[in-house]
Amino acid sequence: MAGKLGSPKPAPRSKTKSAEGFDADNILGLMASDEPEAKDAPPVQDASAVATQLLIDRALARAKISRTDLGEMFGTSSTIITLEARAPGFAGAALRLLDDGLLLPGSVEATDMSTVRNWASKMLRRSDSPDFIVATAALSMGDTLEADVIYRRRLGIVMRSGLPLLVVSEVAVPTVIGLSADAILDGGILDAEIVAATMVQVMEEEARRVRLALDEARLDLSRLDIADLAVAIRPGLPLERSIAILKWLTSGGRADQSSGRDKAGDGGGGSEPADDDDRRSPRALSKADRKRLGESGAELIQPVAADDLRRVTVETLPGLGEARDWALDLKADLALWQDGGLGWGAVSSRLLLSGPPGTGKTTFASALCNTLDIPLLATSVSTFLERGHLGDVLKRMTASFDIAKALAPCVLFIDEADGIGQRVSMDRDYADYWNAVVNKALELMDGRVKTEGVVIVGATNRPDQIEPALRRSGRWERHVAIPMPDRKALAAILAHHLGADLEGVLASAPPKSPILANSVHDGEIDVGSAERNSDDSGATTSEEPRP
Template identity: 40%
Template sequence: MDRLSSFLLRRLAHVEHRAVRRLAVRNGLLTMSTAIIDGYVIGRFSPAFDPSHLCGNADRDQQWVGDHLAGFLIEAPQDGHGRPVLVPAVPVWPAYLARRSANEADTNTATLAYAVRVVAEAGYCPSVKHMVTLLLLAAALEQSGVTLRDLSTVLRQPAPVFSVAVLADGFERALPQLIEDTDLVPYGPYNSMAADFAFTDDLWRWVDAETRRIFLQIPAGETNRPSRAALRGQLLRALANGTPVLAVSEAHNGVPDQVDLTCDIRLTGAGIDRLLIADLLEAVYGSEAVMRHDSSIAKLDAGALTLDDLAIAIRPGRPILSSLDALAGLAALNREDKEDGNADKNAGASRRLITQSPSERREQASRDGGNTGDRTASTSTSSSKGKAKWKSKPTGAEVIQPKPVDDASAPTAPPVLRVETLTGYGAAKDWALGLKVDLADYLGGELSWSQMSTKLLLSGPPGTGKTTFARALCNTLQIPLVVTSVSTWLQGEYLHDVLDRMADTFAEARTRAPSVLFIDEIDGIGQRAPASRSYSDYWNACVNKLLELLDGAIKTDGVIVIGATNRPSEIDEAIRRSGRLETHIEIPRPDIPTLAGILAHHLGSDLDAVTVSDTQIGGQP
């Protein structure tokens, strides 16, 4: 292992141990006092528990701390949005453990230092994925001739721009996670803001009880990369505000041109090789273990492994031979998948695109496009019906045609459901009737589509009739209704299948224009999340795709879009901004007059029989 890699790994372990000590102070397991030495503020940690509980054996003492004081070494629980839930300020101190008095005179500083070190080691959980990401970054620094001093100098400047291209599957997601999860990068901590359709003007943000520096993360994957015009606007805002910009790619030509031409630091590096795996194993197991198994390491197919493979195969405490066997098996499976033209059918749940890297997605897409002839040949014996089913991608949407409202041929039929006959819809009914007038003017050429209110967010408790409103609007406007839901979109096996379902649904509505597109459970699309959150690239891509479809390059003229939800607060703010679902109407629970109107509508002609008095049907007066 070279000096730079060794230094960065030691630095990572140092900041992680420091984070554990600070967490222990917040939770009351350690105490800290400060002193100023040579102009520097120095923190001195001391245990809040009686160190006599420790026996002096480091392994046994770390196990004891984990058994009895683990609650003091974890963060407070958070909800689905990363916000802390309401919990006591600190964990409850075990009644059978003695505390160390704050004013207790203890001259044995070595004992106190040992207790603090045991606490830090007990709470330290090394991340193999962070370690391999750091090793790849160190190799890119060496290859590009960039020193740590250069990086530090550029980071001090306002609005620094960095471009990092490393040929390793999973690196595009792993590097922002490393920056956010650790304090390794100076002048932080940092919090990423994805370069999508919305951006903040804040240079700093209060996150998890600390001030974090915002940096703009440029996605290089083709799936979730914003358009060139949108990216230019985001860069202008970021650089004007002094925000750092980071573009990470898993291909040497994957960084957007706007960033590549204006970056201050450009790093390029190779992918995962046997030398990098040997360095990673040395960091986890030691140099002697690596030397004993160097022949097994030399036989590994390192080029077929991803960062996720290394993270699940190499784990501290696991025998090195088990890790090597797992790496060999994973490499063989990955190689088979890449050589198999039908890998998407045989890979299974572990190869779902929700955990695939952007480079794997691009490779699979190119494979699918390049093997069309082979796939057609392999299915030549299939029926024509089977071929048509393979070529078309069903969206799962249901198309409902409007019912004629002036059908006098069936006088006994129940009345047609229309907005005019609905009760209790308030502002939603007014919006629909106004839209009816505007649609007539639009069809007559007197009004442009952009002048109409054609996008609506409809919310309300379950059972308040949001779907009924969409069906009634279809009959009132006498145009087709295309019904879908976010859960229908998410039935796609891979991310590109989900995005294709979304785009195809809008395309289907456009082919039937003028039409109504009703999207149920629209809160299921979620909210955009920082890169450090699990599967953030998957959900961010879904949100960005919906934003693009609502107000992107492909206009939705002729399509009335209605999104329905029981939880409007769970929808990303950008979806509710101007030009998208900006009109928000809530349907309340029905009151007594509304319930009477609903019953009257459904009873129809039977209402007279229900309300007739007893005397009229022969009852006693």
């Protein structure tokens, strides 16, 4: 792998807003320089990719770092680099360039930092390894950033693995990452310089004519998403039409779709029960709720598109047992509720998942979001308690439930549910603090009418530590325990993750392997159906009587 340990640190981020004399011609000059290209590829005509490249080139120029320098930095173990640009869609577009080999000078294998484990570096570095193996994190506008404590833990794991880390961000990076970064590359905003340079390259227009047209149009380019450029800037499109499209996009055309809800909810909490007409589509958050979302520390996750290969659903996830059955029943009931044929009180919408670490409780929440095709609001008791002061703790708890009601239908996932604890005698130390936390949880979980359209899933490693009243009817009345997977469940899990590669893996096993022979003979590994679910994981269920 290129690069050496102990490579010199890059220059710190420039404090100036833009480099002197930096215009569209300068940007295009950077792209046409003698610097080694990341990948020998034909010119990119996707305007969103071109603009992203230009933002990256500007960030490198400001930091006085070449592409070669960047490659050497990523060839060094445990390097942390942030790449920032205040442009919606930049994070995803930059990671696509990384995956396509257009960012670093060589082949790249990228893995999300949340999936990295301490042993990842040794496992990933094979004889056929790519030139770069990089851990990544993408922070997008509109996302709720997780607490610094979460990033601190993940950052520690990535650093112990020895992998370099690339954090691509459209927003201010978490404090712990900003302080730890070896280089902060800042591409600035999506401004007229970047848009003009993109038009010159993609549309082959004369630079002076483009800048004059943009100056006369007086566009608010801060309202553009990177993806919008692929619509407005295309080869062969007349400049006048391109400017007209940009005018429409920057004048609020995209916001018209949700303006009705926003206008109705800007002054309030946006937490009224969903009307029948709203039950089938996600509800837009009001400005007040968007602010509350940021204050709550919760993370809003949208369901993955049905045609996305990364989509994981309850139907395709093995080893869930009774939890899978509950989810599929809920899917059917939710459809009836959305059609107005079933009251929310008749829907089994509360579930407490328990089991040892690594049994898939958190993965289940993401899969449930995709199966139901509704948003997931993910939080944890440690997020509630993060700020310490009782008033702040109760405020975060309330905010999470209010946001979930505003998003309905949605899934509210509360991890580390045992952290709520149990009510204790008032003669105990800090009894008033912990009793207030438990009582607030009981209040928020009390009654389905107040949380119509909200599926509430809790996860815990220690169900016996949860306040008994939280497991009674109307709250987490349904409890499913997921044990460590048995041999058959493990085989199904391996088959699920290997997918089409399963047959090749089996073929590479020693010909007289008794374990392999027995597994195939017993039907534990089904080559013909690699994504078959395992319903025999041994999961157990308990449910208190419902009214």
